[in-house]
Structure formats: structure tokens, C-alpha cells
Amino acid sequence: MAPADGAAERTVDRVVMRDIRKRYGMVDALRGVTLRVGPGEVIGLVGDNAAGKSTLMKVLAGAVVPDSGEIVFDGQTVSFATPRDARELGIEMVYQDLALCDDIDVAGNLFLGREPRKAGGLLLDVARMHRDARQHLDALNIRIPLTDIPVGGLSGGQRQAVAIARAVTFGPKLLILDEPTAALAVAEVETVLELIKTVSAQGVSVILITHRLQDLFRVCDRLCVMYEGTLRADLDARATSLERLVSEIVAHDQIDSGKSDAGKADGRKGNDTTEGARR
Amino acid sequence: MTTSEPTTTAGKPPVVSERVVTTRAARANAHIGKHAQTIAIGVVLVLLLIFFAFSADRFATTGNLLNLLRQISPTLIVAIAMTFVISTSGIDLSVGSTVALTGSLLAIVLQHGWDPTLALVAILALGALIGFINGWFSSYQNIPPFIVTLAMLSIMRGTALRATEGYSTPIDGDLWIVQLGQGRVAGIPVPVILAVVVAAVGWITLTRTPFGRYVIGLGSNGESLRRTGVNTRKVGLAVYVLTGLAAALAGVLIATRLSSGSSNAGSGFELEVITAVVLGGTSLFGGRGSMLGTMLGALTLGVIANGLVLLHVSPFYVQIVQGAILLLAIFANSKVWARFGAVRK
Numbered sequence: 264m265a266p267a268d269g270a271a272e273r274t275v276d277r278v279v280m281r282d283i284r285k286r287y288g289m290v291d292a293l294r295g296v297t298l299r300v301g302p303g304e305v306i307g308l309v310g311d312n313a314a315g316k317s318t319l320m321k322v323l324a325g326a327v328v329p330d331s332g333e334i335v336f337d338g339q340t341v342s343f344a345t346p347r348d349a350r351e352l353g354i355e356m357v358y359q360d361l362a363l364c365d366d367i368d369v370a371g372n373l374f375l376g377r378e379p380r381k382a383g384g385l386l387l388d389v390a391r392m393h394r395d396a397r398q399h400l401d402a403l404n405i406r407i408p409l410t411d412i413p414v415g416g417l418s419g420g421q422r423q424a425v426a427i428a429r430a431v432t433f434g435p436k437l438l439i440l441d442e443p444t445a446a447l448a449v450a451e452v453e454t455v456l457e458l459i460k461t462v463s464a465q466g467v468s469v470i471l472i473t474h475r476l477q478d479l480f481r482v483c484d485r486l487c488v489m490y491e492g493t494l495r496a497d498l499d500a501r502a503t504s505l506e507r508l509v510s511e512i513v514a515h516d517q518i519d520s521g522k523s524d525a526g527k528a529d530g531r532k533g534n535d536t537t538e539g540a541r542r
Numbered sequence: 543m544t545t546s547e548p549t550t551t552a553g554k555p556p557v558v559s560e561r562v563v564t565t566r567a568a569r570a571n572a573h574i575g576k577h578a579q580t581i582a583i584g585v586v587l588v589l590l591l592i593f594f595a596f597s598a599d600r601f602a603t604t605g606n607l608l609n610l611l612r613q614i615s616p617t618l619i620v621a622i623a624m625t626f627v628i629s630t631s632g633i634d635l636s637v638g639s640t641v642a643l644t645g646s647l648l649a650i651v652l653q654h655g656w657d658p659t660l661a662l663v664a665i666l667a668l669g670a671l672i673g674f675i676n677g678w679f680s681s682y683q684n685i686p687p688f689i690v691t692l693a694m695l696s697i698m699r700g701t702a703l704r705a706t707e708g709y710s711t712p713i714d715g716d717l718w719i720v721q722l723g724q725g726r727v728a729g730i731p732v733p734v735i736l737a738v739v740v741a742a743v744g745w746i747t748l749t750r751t752p753f754g755r756y757v758i759g760l761g762s763n764g765e766s767l768r769r770t771g772v773n774t775r776k777v778g779l780a781v782y783v784l785t786g787l788a789a790a791l792a793g794v795l796i797a798t799r800l801s802s803g804s805s806n807a808g809s810g811f812e813l814e815v816i817t818a819v820v821l822g823g824t825s826l827f828g829g830r831g832s833m834l835g836t837m838l839g840a841l842t843l844g845v846i847a848n849g850l851v852l853l854h855v856s857p858f859y860v861q862i863v864q865g866a867i868l869l870l871a872i873f874a875n876s877k878v879w880a881r882f883g884a885v886r887k
């Protein structure tokens with residue numbers, strides 16, 4: 264695979280998901296998805312509602328255990344039984360439903376699961392938690408004046424900002440953002456897009472799910488289109504027009520999509536190579 | 543929350559500062575909401591104390607107050623543990639039966655000549671095991687804790703009845719373990735000292751440790767907590783071990799105070815404990831727990847029971863009053879205090 268950004272270390276993919284399958288009762292949420300992400304690469308993951316985007320990303324974040332399939336992270340085959348396993352490897356995700364605890368304050372949510380401790384790890388270091396939370400929020404330009412109010416009392420956008428801050432703060436290697444800008448005002452969306460550019464320049468891989476297609480073209484290297492639990496297309500963001508992307512999402516050639524999807528599962532690697540070479 | 547918030551005029555610069563003001567108000571609001579019920583129950587307690595002090599002559603004596611505290615100690619100890627369970631949005635109905643079983647078994651093994659220290663350790667371990675079973679079914683198998691602990695209530699009570707054949711078993715007054723229920727240190731009953739220690743440890747654990755955080759988080763939004771990498775099942779199980787352990791300690795205190803283990807002990811105990819917790823402002827829906835509230839709640843129940851007896855009211859009324867208080871407390875919990883903005887359910 265040819266490196267796109269001229270980085271020599273891109274011999275190893277940051278993550279490769281191979282033939283991931285997941286079924287919920289009668290719904291085949293994922294029907295064999297293969298996806299690869301390079302270091303510092305920004306992937307836009309798009310698709311219709313219920314295409315399986317969130318489910319695929321939850322698999323990658325360890326929140327959902329797939330029925331079958333393989334995940335290779337930094338060259339190592341891994342399997343995540345819990346979100347902790349994924350977090351320990353440096354995979355952070357902003358969930359579509361944010362996954363905040365409404366009764367816990369801003370600082371508490373930011374550090375949930377990795378609280379600073381004192382007294383030999385027995386007690387929470389509450390003072391440090393608030394101090395560090397303020398620093399992290401300021402560094403991300405997030406305007407939440409107080410860190411000791413329960414997040415249940417924040418606005419939707421502020422809650423989203425807290426969720427983003429939590430994912431970014433602990434130096435992830437792979438950042439998954441599931442519709443992170445859905446509730447944000449214009450200026451805040453800009454902040455998030457800038458943030459994506461900044462972290463990817465530092466080598467952090469980013470997967471961005473959004474229905475705001477215009478944003479994708481501003482930050483993404485590749486666009487992956489999902490359709491009914493399969494990866495339908497893997498496009499170079501710079502060589503793809505908005506019209507093309509839209510037609511892939513709504514699946515214009517729907518009539519034979521069942522067959523061609525099955526074929527694509529095998530042909531995807533070849534597809535990747537051509538995409539890479541085209542850049 | 544919008545009451546004191548002046549609507550911003552279109553001008554841009556003041557927005558930031560105005561925001562700070564509104565969020566300060568929100569914070570104050572949240573803090574009042576958090577403590578409103580604790581404050582309210584504190585006020586109720588003071589009013590009750592004044593009322594009984596004037597209406598029942600023997601109420602305000604040191605002897606009676608120490609006796610009152612000793613009476614509520616077992617309730618308070620289990621209520622502290624129950625605060626953790628209810629904060630996770632769980633419930634443990636089996637504590638009363640556990641009190642009966644552990645008290646009975648303690649008396650029986652002592653009668654068989656067990657060393658009191660060994661007996662105490664074994665009884666506490668049994669309590670923890672009962673809690674473990676409760677926790678395993680409800681947290682690891684996702685069976686509603688209401689059903690799990692209701693079943694355990696029946697199993698434990700039945701076991702206690704079977705073990706004692708319905709008779710109460712006397713405990714030899716010369717054994718040191720009797721001091722747990724009857725002894726005094728510097729004039730203060732040992733159960734009261736134990737209850738204060740348990741309450742202090744419980745308070746620190748809930749408010750100042752990661753475990754306490756996770757308990758609140760589990761009740762607030764368990765799936766969110768799980769996604770941050772916390773082992774939520776372990777947390778969900780641990781709280782039942784706490785109530786099991788606390789119930790066993792309560793069983794020991796009650797049996798040693800009466801110098802006998804009875805399979806009828808602790809009937810209605812679970813109701814008393816849950817009432818104390820809910821009265822203190824801990825939310826039955828989880829995510830909100832107050833240790834101070836629980837302490838005040840247990841004290842209030844004790845004062846009512848003790849005061850009514852001193853006023854020569856029939857003890858049967860005490861149960862009626864307690865049930866009515868539970869209903870009122872839950873009503874206040876979900877309807878009145880929710881207005882203070884801290885809860886968003």
C-alpha cells in the first residue's frame with residue numbers, strides 16, 4: 264500500500280478490521296465488513312441510517328463483541344472483551360449517545376474510569392480532577408465555565424463537548440467520532456474539525472461518522488460508504504465529488520447490490536490498493 | 543432553571559459573562575437540589591425531637607437517647623450499605639431474613655462450643671456469601687434484584703426456621719461476644735460506636751473513592767460507565783456483598799443484645815432500612831445517594847418509634863406510621879425534590 268502523506272512508517276496499518284460480522288436477533292447489523300485505517304489517516308464513515316456504522320465502531324471500541332471477524336491493531340491481532348481492553352491500546356470513541364453519566368459532574372465524567380487518585384490509590388484526588396479538567400477543556404477551547412455541575416444540567420452541545428474532551432484528553436492512537444457535531448453550533452463544529460486536523464497531523468488516526476457531508480471533504484483522506492451492513496465503497500476523498508458520494512450512499516445501483524456486495528468482500532483489498540495508488 | 547435568567551439582548555460580548563452567571567445559579571440550584579431532601583429530613587428530625595422532648599417526660603434523658611441510638615444501630619449499619627445498593631438502582635429485600643439467619647446460627651454454633659471469634663468471622667463470611675449470591679444473580683445474570691432478593695428473603699427465613707425449629711436459642715452471657723450487643727465503652731453502647739464507624743467509612747467510600755463514583759455512575763447510566771472501561775458487573779456485585787455483610791453484623795448485634803438467636807428476628811427490618819435510605823434522599827432510580835441523609839433518616843425512624851412508645855401509643859401503630867412514612871418519602875422523592883433541577887430523569 265502506497266503511503267499517502269509521505270510518512271515512511273506507514274508500512275504498518277494502525278488498524279485493520281477483517282470480515283466483521285454481527286447479528287442482533289433477526290437484524291444482520293454487520294455482514295462481513297473489512298476496513299483499514301493508516302496512522303494519521305482520517306476516514307469518513309458514511310451511510311444511510313441503520314447501515315451499521317455505529318455498530319462497526321462499537322466493535323472497534325470494544326463496546327460490542329462481534330460474532331466473527333478479526334481486528335489487527337498496530338500489527339497485532341487483538342480481541343476486545345470489554346471497552347477497557349480497547350482503551351488500554353489507545354482507542355477512544357465518542358459515542359453517538361455520548362455515554363455520559365448525568366448525575367456525575369463535568370470533571371467526574373471527563374475522568375470516569377481513570378480518575379486521578381491519592382492516598383495510595385484509595386481516594387479520589389478531587390481537587391486535581393477539577394484542576395486538570397479545567398486545563399483540558401481550555402486547551403480544547405471548550406467553554407464550560409464550571410467543572411463541578413452535573414452534566415445532566417448542561418446543554419446538548421456542551422454535553423457533546425464533554426464527550427469529545429474525554430476521548431481526546433488521554434492521548435489516543437485512534438479516535439472514533441460517531442456524529443460528534445450533531446448538536447454543535449457553527450463555531451464549535453469548526454473547533455472539532457480543526458481538532459481533527461491537529462490530532463491527525465500528530466499521527467492520531469481518526470474515524471469520523473457524520474451526516475454533514477460537506478465536513479467530510481474538509482478533513483478526510485478517505486471516505487468509506489456503508490450500506491446495509493456491508494462496506495459498499497472506499498473512496499479517495501480528494502478525487503470524489505459530492506454527487507458521487509451521495510449516489511454511493513443512497514445506493515443508485517440498488518437492484519444488484521446484494522450480489523455485488525458479496526463480490527466486493529473479496530475484491531476489497533484490491534480496491535484499497537487501487538485507491539492508494541491513485542493518490 | 544430559567545427563572546432568574548435574564549434573556550440576553552442580541553449584543554455579543556456580554557454572552558460569556560452572562561453564561562458564567564447562569565451556570566453559577568445552575569450550580570447553586572444543583573447543590574440545593576442535591577441536599578434539599580437531606581436538609582428537609584434534618585428539619586423534620588429536629589421538630590420531632592422538640593415535640594417528644596415536651597410531650598414525653600422521659601424522652602430527653604441521656605439514658606433514653608443512648609438507648610434509642612443503640613436500638614437504631616443495626617438499622618443504621620444496614621442502611622449505610624443499602625444506600626450503596628439503592629444508588630446503583632438496585633434493592634436488597636433479603637437483609638431482614640439474613641439478620642434472622644445469622645443471629646440464629648451464631649447462637650447455635652456458640653451452643654455447640656465454637657470459639658466466639660471464629661463464630662463471628664464465620665457468620666460475617668456467611669453474610670458476605672449471601673450477598674455474593676444476590677449480586678451474582680442480579681449483576682452477572684441480569685435478573686432484577688427485586689426478584690432475586692425476594693427469593694433469598696424466603697430462602698434465608700426458611701433456613702433460619704429450619705435450623706432453630708422455631709425456638710430461640712440462648713447465648714451464654716459470659717462469652718465476650720455478648721459485649722458487642724450489651725457492652726459500653728466510656729458509657730457509649732458498643733453498637734452505637736460500630737454504627738458511627740460504619741457510617742463514617744460508608745460516607746468516605748461513597749463520596750471520596752473511585753468505587754463510590756462507580757456506584758453512582760452505575761445507577762446513573764450503567765452502559766455509559768461500562769463503555770469507559772469500568773467493570774460494572776463487579777461494582778454491581780460488590781454492593782450486595784456490602785449489604786450481606788452489614789446484615790450479618792446487624793444479626794450479631796441483635797442476637798447478642800438479646801442474648802438469644804431467634805428465627806423471628808428482623809421481620810420488617812428490610813422495610814425499616816429501605817425507609818431510612820429513601821427518607822434521606824437517596825433516589826430509588828439510582829444515581830443519587832446521600833449518606834448523611836441515610837443517617838438522619840434512620841435517626842428519624844428511631845425517634846418516632848421510641849417517642850411513640852414513651853407516649854404509650856400501641857406498638858402496632860409504629861408499623862403503620864413507618865409504612866406511611868415510606869410512601870410519603872418516595873412521593874416527595876419523585877415529585878417534590880425533582881423540581882430542584884438536580885434530577886433529570
Ligand SMILES: Nc1ncnc2c1ncn2[C@@H]1O[C@H](COP(=O)(O)OP(=O)(O)OP(=O)(O)O)[C@@H](O)[C@H]1O
Pocket residue numbers: 287290291292310311312313314315316317318319359
Ligand atoms: N443493541 C442492538 N440490539 C438490536 N439491534 C441493534 C442493536 N444495535 C444496532 N442494532 C441494529 O443494527 C443495525 C445497525 O445499527 P447502527 O446503529 O450501527 O446504524 P448506523 O449506521 O449507526 O445508523 P445511524 O446513522 O442512524 O446512526 C440497525 O438495524 C439496528 O436496529
Ligand SMILES: [Mg+2]
Pocket residue numbers: 316317318359441
Ligand atoms: Mg449510528
